[in-house]
Amino acid sequence: MGRRGEHTKDELAAMALDAAVALLEEEGPERLTTRAVAGRIGYTVGSLYFVFRNREDLILQVNERTLDELREHIAAALAEVSEPRASLLAMGRAYLAFASAHPTRWRLIFEHTRAPGSDLPEPLVRKIEAFFLQVAESIAALNPRASPAEVRRSAQSLWGGVHGITVLALTGKLAIGGDAPAEVLTAELIGRYLDGMVDADRSHGRAPTSPLR
Amino acid sequence: MGRRGEHTKDELAAMALDAAVALLEEEGPERLTTRAVAGRIGYTVGSLYFVFRNREDLILQVNERTLDELREHIAAALAEVSEPRASLLAMGRAYLAFASAHPTRWRLIFEHTRAPGSDLPEPLVRKIEAFFLQVAESIAALNPRASPAEVRRSAQSLWGGVHGITVLALTGKLAIGGDAPAEVLTAELIGRYLDGMVDADRSHGRAPTSPLR
DNA sequence: TATATAAATAAACGACGTTCAAATAGGTCG
């Protein structure tokens, strides 16, 4: 009974992605099965393969969508501040808040392992870069004397740090003894990093403290 | 053909763990299958269930073993330094080096999702705590005026940060444009964090800069 | 030597990702 044209290929893909997101949030990553996704939109498994190359392809597109939402979430948070230090703190809070609100989807972005040969699809790479560039912007404002390479390095190390606190908090591997909320920890990390950065800039006039030994 | 007593239950468990580690390093996490592990030690699947409750149990024990190795690796790095700042940098380097040398096993520790109800097994929690305590020790030495709660917070945020850089570097989600090696980034994060911490302590005589706003 | 028991296996179950021949429905052309 192959009805036809009831939905275009694009509509079908969009429906499948919606279903995948719902499945992820309601039942967790291991329940994100091709059959479940297909069933949720009233099709059979085979039809999914008419639209996606395979499960990996589906996951990658879910991840792109999640990254889009994350970016919007962060943009909204950034709209309310202007000073660079406040911007970085706001980004950190927004990053953590989004991850906490959508833990399964957020983790899927970072934990999904692709086949050994293939690397990240181009659009995903671009979206990740966009984040770092936004961080770099505020860093540059706080550290005008730094070279572009230094700014990039700072953005990477600082945001990598925020990411780490977020992962560990989400997976319950950060709490020891009494547990400070993750928001406090990210704020502390950002605050101290920036203090260290601007102090180094002010006192030595230029370079950051030599980090190795 | 049930031969008997050829290996004790404990020997069998140890052999299975060895096989699992080898499988992980040689073929990746998705090939860590119960049948493959059993086959590698010359048994059939069912025998694995004589020794482990299920695949999750096996993975948890692999993770414990990996954490033990990681701790030894870090201890060796710490043996060569005494000053607290150098200790933290050495720990960061060792953490990253171990993760780079055993990416699959290392990621399995943090990416393995356990069933929604159950939480981390006690021994694993203790081993994670031990790390933070070691970090906290050096932090306390650098920041003698800080309360225990402050020290713990610092250890969590700083080490969370190191962890984040390590994850992103390992999964290729950190590199943007020219990519500074991850060792440089962790050293930079640690250096700046500590600079920010001790400067705050020196100038205000006590508390760190209020992190929020 | 016979027997009880621990150890190990083989076979099965349902669910999974993936593939593919077959069926079907809509558009097109006679």
Added chain:
DNA sequence: CGACCTATTTGAACGTCGTTTATTTATATA
């Protein structure tokens, strides 16, 4: 209006997975 063509959709199959179970086997003991 009817026959065909082709893009969709299905159903069924394949091999693999985690897990469970009845059954077999080898050893220790009596």
